[in-house]
Each structure stands twice: as C-alpha cells, then as structure tokens.
Amino acid sequence: MRSFLKIQLSAIGIFALVKSMRPVLLENEIPEWGKIFIFSFPNLCEAIIGVITLIMLGLFAQQKLSWIAKLKKIKLYLIATFLAGVYVITQELKFHSLGGKNVYDPNDVLFSIIGLCFGLILVL
Numbered sequence: 001m002r003s004f005l006k007i008q009l010s011a012i013g014i015f016a017l018v019k020s021m022r023p024v025l026l027e028n029e030i031p032e033w034g035k036i037f038i039f040s041f042p043n044l045c046e047a048i049i050g051v052i053t054l055i056m057l058g059l060f061a062q063q064k065l066s067w068i069a070k071l072k073k074i075k076l077y078l079i080a081t082f083l084a085g086v087y088v089i090t091q092e093l094k095f096h097s098l099g100g101k102n103v104y105d106p107n108d109v110l111f112s113i114i115g116l117c118f119g120l121i122l123v124l
Helices: 002-027 030-065 073-092 106-123
Strands: none
Touching: 002 030, 002 106, 030 073, 030 106, 073 106
C-alpha cells in the first residue's frame, strides 16, 4: 500500500509541475508536439492517479468486505483500471463534467489511455 501511495504522490507532483510550467513554456517558441504534450500530459497523470486511488480503495475494501476479499489482486487491479477508464474516457467525451470544464481533444483521450495502461503496469 505504501508503494501505491508513493506512485500516487509522484504522479500528483508531476501533474502539478507540468500544469504550473504551462505559461512559461507557452511563452517560448515550442514545436507543436511540445504543445500537445504540455496540454495532454496532465490527463496521463490523472489516469494514473485514478487507477491508484481505486486500487487502494479496493484493497481497503478487501480487508472489510468478505465478497471483495475473494477477488484475486489481479482481478481487483483490472476492475479498478476499468472503472477509472470509464470515468476518464466518458469525461473526455463530455458524457459528464464531474472533473470540471473539459474541452474535447483526441490527444487527451490518447494520453488518458496511456495513463490507464501505465498505472496498471506500475502496480503489476
């Protein structure tokens, strides 16, 4: 559980750093791929944070609820990643705005999917 917390705090720190650097980076001439990265990378971090949060909640629930305790960890990880994916992708596609005002960008969807996969890989 402690290693999951370290991953999550690292993702939050990187997320905050990239978001805070946006104005400075955009003042300078940067290539288009750099702009895409600056605007879409936070989605990758958010997906990782979502996966880790749901996995930690699932592990906590395993200790408290017998029917969840029967799940193997890999199934718990996959379910958490799936649920995080549903939330992240439906937000990007504007099915809801629970995460705030959102602008559709296919690069954001791509970075979100990469973040979901990377979050799962990190815990495995």
